[in-house]
Amino acid sequence: MIQLTSKNISLSSLAHLSAVTQTIMQGASFEDQVQKAKSKWNNKGSGLGQGAFADIKKTLLEMCVGVEICAYCEQNEATDIEHIFPKRLYPEKAFSWENYIFACSKCNTHHKSDKFKIFDPKNSVIETDITPKRGTFTKPPTEDSLFINQRIEDPMDFFELDLVNQQFIFTEKHPPGTRNYLKAKFTKEVLGLNTRATLIESRKKAVMFYISRLEKFVKASATTTHEELSNSINDDWKSVDHAKDFVQEKTRILSSIKKDILEYSHPTVWKELIRQRANLPKTNNLLLQAPEALTW
Numbered sequence: 001m002i003q004l005t006s007k008n009i010s011l012s013s014l015a016h017l018s019a020v021t022q023t024i025m026q027g028a029s030f031e032d033q034v035q036k037a038k039s040k041w042n043n044k045g046s047g048l049g050q051g052a053f054a055d056i057k058k059t060l061l062e063m064c065v066g067v068e069i070c071a072y073c074e075q076n077e078a079t080d081i082e083h084i085f086p087k088r089l090y091p092e093k094a095f096s097w098e099n100y101i102f103a104c105s106k107c108n109t110h111h112k113s114d115k116f117k118i119f120d121p122k123n124s125v126i127e128t129d130i131t132p133k134r135g136t137f138t139k140p141p142t143e144d145s146l147f148i149n150q151r152i153e154d155p156m157d158f159f160e161l162d163l164v165n166q167q168f169i170f171t172e173k174h175p176p177g178t179r180n181y182l183k184a185k186f187t188k189e190v191l192g193l194n195t196r197a198t199l200i201e202s203r204k205k206a207v208m209f210y211i212s213r214l215e216k217f218v219k220a221s222a223t224t225t226h227e228e229l230s231n232s233i234n235d236d237w238k239s240v241d242h243a244k245d246f247v248q249e250k251t252r253i254l255s256s257i258k259k260d261i262l263e264y265s266h267p268t269v270w271k272e273l274i275r276q277r278a279n280l281p282k283t284n285n286l287l288l289q290a291p292e293a294l295t296w
């Protein structure tokens, strides 16, 4: 998980969300508000909502990691507008732009769903499970959530990805008993980040992909002729045009390798390779030869 760069939706979309929120909050009880939020959500794309939600979906897609990849698992295609704060617990945020993230349906429906924890209002290092039980409607006392909000927080401040021991699982960065530890623990558990074998396997493959692309980048950077450039990339998808200017061709190939890296799934793996390079000799050696990659 990486922090997302928030973008803006249009003023008319914001006005629409605000109008719907006002209607929801007119519910006489908390239960009424939850029910209204649910029915409004089920019809969000009809009437005036059509334009607003087309705008919202388009903007969320632009905010995705990789090419339209789920912000949580970094593996599957993002298809669902997910509420960071569940609408079943926070109906006032059901139509809030800042509460949306684009996720895959597996992360949204199967894993996160309405599961939620907050810190105890009386003791800020004790967690309280506020996952709603069937048929009960209780307004949460605070918004002091354990779930990491990628729109405003950097998950890498809470997690580390185990690359050195090649387990490819997320571990808590802070000591047990701290708020940051509890946030990392709840977030990884609720999303199943360490229990879904396919995610662990694909993080392992991502390491190999990023290193092989970085190797190509380093080799291509050192070339001085068309032939050397062609040999350095050795890729079916990229061929060097010997009729074109060498410097131009080299720039094009290097940009294309950079694009491969930036658009690949599992951007956390890339960021962790950079962060942990001091303990990863091969990666460190490549990055010393391509220092520009440190800022990608």
Ligand SMILES: [Zn+2]
Residues within 6 Å of the ligand: 070, 071, 072, 073, 074, 075, 076, 103, 104, 105, 106, 107, 108
């Ligand atoms: Zn997902």
